[in-house]
Amino acid sequence: METRPFLELKGISKQFPGVKALDNVDLTIYPGEVHALVGENGAGKSTIIKIIMGVYQEDEGTISLDGKQVTIPNVIEADRLGLAAVYQDLTLAADLSIGENFFMGQFPRKKNGMIDWNHVYSKTAETLKALNVDVDPRLRITELSPAMQEMVAIAKTVHKKSKLVIFDEPTALLSNEEVEILFEIIKKLKASGISVIYISHRLEEIFTVSDRVTVLKDGQHVKTVPVKETNEDQLISYMVGRSLTDMYNIEHYPKGEELLRVEDLNRGKALKNISFSVKQGEIFGLFGLVGSGRTEVVRAIYGADTIESGTIYFKGQKEVIKHPSKAISLGIGLLPEDRKHQGLALSQSINHNINLASYKAISKFNFVLGKRERERSVEYVKQLKVKTPSIHQLVGNLSGGNQQKVIIAKWLCCESKLFIFDEPTVGIDVGAKQEIYKLIEQLTKDGHAVILISSYLPEVMGLADRIGVLHEGSMPHIVEREAFSEETLLRYASGL
Structure with a gap:
């Protein structure tokens, strides 16, 4: 892991009417690092990734990329800076093909000014194949299963050569086999020096895929720790403020008719x-x-x-x-x-x-x-x-x-x-x-x-x-x- 962070957030605060969503939060992400972000609903996870992606703007604090302080006023600037996110509610153009989604806004042209569709679909196919995503790039997004749509959204971030990819509950719609494919994709991103922020309620995934984990609670930073130095029970304790050594400790009652x-x-x-x-x-x-x-x-x-x-x-x-x-x-x-x-x-x-x-x-x-x-x-x-x-x-x-x-x-x-x-x-x-x-x-x-x-x-x-x-x-x-x-x-x- 390199000494200089790729992304560094210092003292980030964000206030909404009646709610302080983030209160003086620090977050450091290194190149080629898979960094998990965990916390209960309302902990501030969504707010912090929306600030990184330019959906919200911080009220206080600074954001630095590659050691240079930046402002991210909108999602277009986040995209220009190499920041990408794969959300639970996917943001693909449903009625367009996979290739059209990959090249949207930057279609290659022939000398006569017409779109070079062969280039669009051949390059899309190359990216999909490299990630073991077996699908025809000419298919419309509406023709794909929800799980395949997610794989396409991930592949699109690779095509765009993003430097940081945020995964928000990426396995919610995936089968066990598709989860394994996702984890292999994340390994390839990591090996390429791409940073990953990984958000999931499934704690076992955190230990499978992540290098470090940051815990948020009530909009505040609780702890950042290497995953090798913690366990599920400790993380749960940090998240909810109490130990849950047995998540399934319920009473079983006598059965009736x-x-x-x-x-x-x-x-x-x-x-x-x-x-x-x-x-x-x-x-x-x-x-x-x-x-x-x-x-x-x-x-x-x-x-x-x-x-x-x-x-x-x-x-x-x-x-x-x-x-x-x-x-x-x-x-x-x-x-x-x-x-x-x-x-x-x-x-x-x-x-x-x-x-x-x-x-x-x-x-x-x-x-x-x-x-x-x-x-x-x-x-x-x-x-x-x-x-x-x-x-x-x-x-x-x-x-x-x-x-x-x-x-x-x-x-x-x-x-x-x-x-x-x-x-x-x-x-x-x-x-x-x-x-x-x-x-x-x-x-x-x-x-x-x-x-x-x-x-x-x-x-x-x-x-x-x-x-x-x-x-x-x-x-x-x-x-x-x-x-x-x-x-x-x-x-x-x-x-x-």
């Missing part, structure tokens, strides 16, 4: 003779590799996908669930993996979202009883400790953890008995994760049942009473809690 039973569910190659049951007070985990059929199972139960054969029993009664409205009426609530697009109306208030699925219960002559609507929202915001100044706050302005609480409140309003959590803590900080786990614990204590899907094995092992392991659409193994082991579950998930 059988609530759900599915027998021999089939749907093409996606589901093959799936059978299992869930009791009141139970957390039933579903684990499998990407494409194993985890989400397909719960979509079938919820009526979002039609099954070809099989039987579903709820509270002992045989039920035909062809539409989510039927599942909701029975008392089944789904917290989908993509909560922003499938679980919430982001442009609507907390008040509206909490009542969204149960307005019929608080309406008279097709008119909503406004007082009852607000009472329910206030009750659940308080009960679930949703951090918001008002029930009229837009849900899109909430953190991931608080958005998840609003969805839970929505299903509590519907008097749901079975809660299906599909990847409940993706993109949620470590403190909020603990709150979600405690809410799941409370649901089971109150006699509700939970189906939990998680691609993160320690999470599903830490929370579930039993785990159904899926492989290529079938569920040959259901493992009891006392028999949990990572090796066994991974072997089953791999079809061994």
Whole structure:
């Protein structure tokens, strides 16, 4: 690591109305360094990267690049200085091709003034191939999967010869195989002397990919330390101000009567003779590799996908669930993996979202009883400790953890008995994760049942009473809690 930093922030402060987002923060990034930035939601991570990228301007402090003090008034200047960011919400031109995105604003021209498309696509293909991203550069962004779009966004920063690349939760949409490809790309960036700022709530990734880690809390710098000199528990302690030696320390309660039973569910190659049951007070985990059929199972139960054969029993009664409205009426609530697009109306208030699925219960002559609507929202915001100044706050302005609480409140309003959590803590900080786990614990204590899907094995092992392991659409193994082991579950998930 070179002595002189590539990027140096000193005494950076940023104030918004009523909130001091950053308070005298220092950050030093060296050439060829992968520097992790961690902290709970609201710690200041987003603000500091937006200052680096010229989206915000600092109120106090200085920024230096290669030892020279600079100002970054806008994103165009950040780009000119060689600074790039790959955000969760990708900033690609969706209706243009990959090659057009790579060369936007700087298309090569032939002598006759026409765009040299052969050069555009051949150079784009070279960059993609060098990063092991196997995709046709002529494809439009809309034709790509979310994961491939992210790979293209990363490749674009390499094409532009950026000197520093910021990754903001880059693995949220990636499979295990794609995560490995991402890590290889980061190694290549590092070997080329490119600096990387890596932001992730998945702490195990920090130790896999980073050289140093900086912890922020409440807008202040807590600590910067080489990853070799710390561990997960220490980082969590720095982030939340308390030790969390066991993230999954929840109470498991006696099980009641059988609530759900599915027998021999089939749907093409996606589901093959799936059978299992869930009791009141139970957390039933579903684990499998990407494409194993985890989400397909719960979509079938919820009526979002039609099954070809099989039987579903709820509270002992045989039920035909062809539409989510039927599942909701029975008392089944789904917290989908993509909560922003499938679980919430982001442009609507907390008040509206909490009542969204149960307005019929608080309406008279097709008119909503406004007082009852607000009472329910206030009750659940308080009960679930949703951090918001008002029930009229837009849900899109909430953190991931608080958005998840609003969805839970929505299903509590519907008097749901079975809660299906599909990847409940993706993109949620470590403190909020603990709150979600405690809410799941409370649901089971109150006699509700939970189906939990998680691609993160320690999470599903830490929370579930039993785990159904899926492989290529079938569920040959259901493992009891006392028999949990990572090796066994991974072997089953791999079809061994």
